[in-house]
Amino acid sequence: MSRHETFERIERVERYARRMDRAFRLPFTNIRLGWDSILGLVPGVGDTLALAPAVWIVNEARNLGAPKSLIVQMAWNVGVDWAIGLLPLIGDIMDIGYKANTRNAALLRKWAEERYRDVGEGSGAAPDYQNAKLA
Numbered sequence: 001m002s003r004h005e006t007f008e009r010i011e012r013v014e015r016y017a018r019r020m021d022r023a024f025r026l027p028f029t030n031i032r033l034g035w036d037s038i039l040g041l042v043p044g045v046g047d048t049l050a051l052a053p054a055v056w057i058v059n060e061a062r063n064l065g066a067p068k069s070l071i072v073q074m075a076w077n078v079g080v081d082w083a084i085g086l087l088p089l090i091g092d093i094m095d096i097g098y099k100a101n102t103r104n105a106a107l108l109r110k111w112a113e114e115r116y117r118d119v120g121e122g123s124g125a126a127p128d129y130q131n132a133k134l135a
Helices: 001-022 035-040 051-063 068-085 092-097 100-115
Strands: none
Touching: 001 051, 001 100, 035 092, 035 100, 051 068, 051 092, 051 100, 068 092, 068 100, 092 100
16 A cells, blocks of 8 residues: 555544544534534443444554554553443543544554654654654
């Protein structure tokens, strides 16, 4: 897969992450929420339904050739997001702040940028996926 194709797929992942985590802004605040938070309001099944796009993002990373350590970190983010969302009301509020899809899209972009970095750029140190910058 070419660099161009890889980054096109990452842009698609980022669009889905935006829809799921930051599609709407609460009026008169800077708080952003997405379909993940809205689905999470449906008792019992909402958070489980929101897993589908999150799992798709992790699968995209796997298909792009991301290392197993990155896939595990992304799966952990999805699991934490799902578990937080299961808590009634408090979990829904916390879910707005966690934004696992956005975290995973940022991790995937950071990995791809490291993978396709031009020779001579950067520090040469291993990437720190734990502290990837959220978009």
